[in-house]
Amino acid sequence: MSVTIKDIAKQCGVGVSTVSRALNNHPDINPQTREMIMKVIRETGFVPNDSARYLKRSESNSLALLVKGISNPFFSEMIRIMEMETEKRGYSVILRHVSANEDEVAVAYSLVRERRLKGIIFLGGNFTHDGEALKKLGVPYIFSTIGNVNENTNDDDLIANIAVDDVEASREAVDYLIQQGHRNIAIVTDALHVPSVGQLRFRGYRKALEAHGIPYREELVYEVNDGTEHYTRPNGYKAARSLLSAHPEITAFFCISDVLAFGVCRAVVERGKRIPLDVSVVGFDGIEEGDYYIPKLTTVRQPVEQMAEETVNLLFDMIQKKAKPKNIIMPAQLLIKESSGTGYRG
């Protein structure tokens, strides 16, 4: 007994023509209604007899999602939400990783030409780009979670961008460590010559030290420079091993991502030090993994769901010419959990 289009219409409480519109991704259908109908279709396993009906759909209803750091779980969650939000609108996501040494705009350029994309999302990567190369893309694009792309852009030329205030959020996190009594605070960050969030979060670190009159010591800075991806647990582990053996006086680590922080924690414990009794560790991102870590990770939470949804929303508004590029800065939040506390005062 196979399911028919009439069964679907009945179950959804709509007419057959509405189901047909949903299947054909017709513009005259409410997105929520389409989503509800497609959900029922997928759950019942309904397969239309007339497969030709699908071929009417435009084949170019695709967005590209270019991810620098695709194995970072912070991005996994964003990819999941972005894919769902895009699918709701009847579009597909073409996923493409970008290696640490690739230029993401060049990658995007070739994808646009190959696939006739409707839009591009850049997830992770650099916050400065060649304006001419961006213009050549020829389709709407948006940057997400890679810092303030518009730092040097005037209001008329804004680039679409969703981010937190990386400098301020990091300043706040390091300020908290200082208030807990820490003075020898190391930072594990991305290579500083790269214009990435690592640079911005490092600025926040320095600002906090300055505000408290704590001298900046270059030897407490570890710049990750290994592998096709920089934000990884092994890189955090290596960083903490190296920092702790050269500077056993370190009592706190500020890590510019949670995955780096997990690697740091493991190295701290293997050195026979206790977290947070001997050493405090603070991450950045606020991924779920931190809440199930032992100890739970203190971190700066980025509002991942809202950022992912707003990225897709704004991009679709731009595709439909309902909005111009905007620079949206969302609030980050310091979450004090179990991996940080009062520091050793010597």
Added chain:
Amino acid sequence: MSVTIKDIAKQCGVGVSTVSRALNNHPDINPQTREMIMKVIRETGFVPNDSARYLKRSESNSLALLVKGISNPFFSEMIRIMEMETEKRGYSVILRHVSANEDEVAVAYSLVRERRLKGIIFLGGNFTHDGEALKKLGVPYIFSTIGNVNENTNDDDLIANIAVDDVEASREAVDYLIQQGHRNIAIVTDALHVPSVGQLRFRGYRKALEAHGIPYREELVYEVNDGTEHYTRPNGYKAARSLLSAHPEITAFFCISDVLAFGVCRAVVERGKRIPLDVSVVGFDGIEEGDYYIPKLTTVRQPVEQMAEETVNLLFDMIQKKAKPKNIIMPAQLLIKESSGTGYRG
């Protein structure tokens, strides 16, 4: 000073026409050569003046990657590798999540019609499917890491499939716990009415108990049934809280995935029990996160890189009609780390 196609050719040590063939994804080019050239192109940020050249490329060089459990980090790693392997061959990956209550074959069917795909990879999901629905897909497809899809298939009708021997690997893991002295061993698994790896790994658990004459107790089985994804840390956490409060005699947990195991560990520790002194925890998958957990997680490792690569290899061989569907079972490996040990003997 912008980069020209001649610069690229020079840097690669090939002729301009070879670079052009790489750009156009011409069939007469060695895939390694193409990959090397594209790498240089991306690294230099080279943008061809004649963008029309790209339009010659077929627009249908896409695979769909359907993932049931897209937020499971085990799949993140596979997605990363599969995307890279696919890109090497000049194809794009269309990524699509499948919810726990969706039929992945129905989702695939609509994608094939919408996007004119060349092939489909099913990652996660059920190991039994309606053969008629599969035939209707009309393009090559392969199942990856979802158990023995071919359990009831005769040799001539094999479905392309890459998996480990889930039953045997689980039997071995639980056998190890029994040899450590554990008798009250709980299992955290997927809903057992669903034909997923949860069912297979549960079979291995029962086999190990039987072999040692340990009575099977239904009350030590926790079936995860919550959320659009089942393999999550919160589900593991809930499972262990519930099991430990009803059955404080439990000294070991076998979890059918690592993420479930992290949730279990956290609940065990919050109950004031020590891992592994009071309670042992064993996971399944072998993701990197386990090696940076405190304690490091004992787990059954699936050879993720080889499985991902072999999935893409076999699918492309099928697309190019160089191979028929095969059932490939790869070796899994029990890795004894820090989260398991000699059990409490009462």
